[in-house]
Amino acid sequence: MFKSLLSKMLVLLPFISHHAFAEPIVWKIYDTQRQFYVLGSIHAGEEDMFPLPKAFLTQWKDADALIVEANILTQSTSTVKQYQPPLTQEKLNSKQLKTLQTITTSLQLPYEHLIAQPPWLTATYLQLALAKQQNLSTDQGIDYVLLKRAQQQDLPIKAFETVEHQLNLLQNLPENGTNMLLETINNWQQTEQALKCLVNVWKQGDSQKFAELFNDTQFDPETNDALIFSRNRQWAKTLSESEDYQSGRFMIVVGAFHLIGEQGLPALMEKEGFTVERITKGVTAQCDGWEKLTS
Template identity: 35%
Template sequence: MTGSVWHTLRGLISRLFPTHYRWPAMDVRLGDRKLHLVGSIHMGTRDMQPLPSRLLRQLQQADALIVEADITQGGSPFDNSGERAPLAERIDAEAMAKLVALCNELNLAISMFTTLPAWQIALMLQAQQAQRLGLRPDYGIDYQLLQAAKNWQKPIIELEGADTQIALLKALPDDGMALLQDTLIHWHTNARLLQMMVSWWLDTPPRQPEIALPSTFSQALNDTLISQRNVHWRDALQALPAGKYVVAVGALHLYGEDNLPGLLRAP
């Protein structure tokens, strides 16, 4: 078999039978750049530590680790400055009743949310939910990858950085009230989604990005927090110099509609 025929056959085989991993991930080649896209969970369970040895070898052989933001830098991302009306004046009665019930369930004092922006309340509730499901930040996939990269003195590239992420949230209309509303409406659906993503790491990851996911965002929020960011990240990844990279982004960015791998592979 000639070299050219073998090369063509190998390419056909790789398209028909892409590499599968026991964690949520897929490989994308962009010319002279090879990306190992990892579906990260920002908070994980104890069973998700240590990371799979095969993934760590990928990182050891990579030229850099790429993450949404370097979350090991420390410091609070929240800025509570600014005058705003009490929460009871900013939220409708039905949503307020749901929030009060949820605070009672979580043993939280609703008074702690009185002057906070709605988007921050949503993130705090989501963090509480993750902790109730046994997830912790120091078991998060991107956190573990960042620690390993720093131990091996690997370059770290941020797709956004924490400041950009907070600026995005602050720019949401109505102080991010839609994010808080969606968090309250889809509370149980979001819990199932978190459990699904944990199972991707501990049991069976999806093999293809085109899978149906439960909806926890309105279409407008999904466009802002998922689709538009995927487009920005695609552009940043396509601009990388030649090399091998491990890219860790939230697992939801690798699956479903307008997923990042699909955008990268599009002509």
């Protein structure tokens, strides 16, 4: 985004710092027949996340398809079973309910409504409201923006999963997602700072801090496997074996946390025999609030 600046400006203007040249992480995963260009998404964003990295947009021009977690532009016939037990009010003790009430007040959410929801849905409402409070919009989410662009340009859209499948995952979490809710409210201050940090880390392409943030925001192993790791394994298998992806150039956009570590999609694809390269450069992101809480 700033690459067209004359080199002379770097000498004349001291406020132009090295971080202006940082970009979100883009992976190139390929073999002799196919190329996958992978960008991590934050599902709620802001205007200064755009334009997206040149390394990604350049390949977009010649892409055969966009691959996403689920095509959220399509109509879904699924409904949330809001009153399927156990509900939030049944899984939280009095102290935890008081904490939840304090949080809902700060977010201007209806407490009585939320405690009558499954814990996973209550946690989802809290996180969406927090994103809105921090001026992040789902309309500026990376995957949503690129889905709209693909739709407008008649670029084929392929999805690893359906919206119904994702909803089913949440509805079948252990204890209806109680652990996810408790982790969210018991560490609410960290949750707030983690979201701020995540946006900054994404913009700066700081892979090390991404890993730290990922490791510090884990749920229990069963929830992690259901929401992240088992899905990564299935996606890697699909990309490697499906007839739809045996040749061509594909743009992939999935949640940024799906791309991290030995169980992340790039590492799994490398184990499948693909060559994996990072094709953008990042710098160290500043997350003072998060680092103070976790140091």
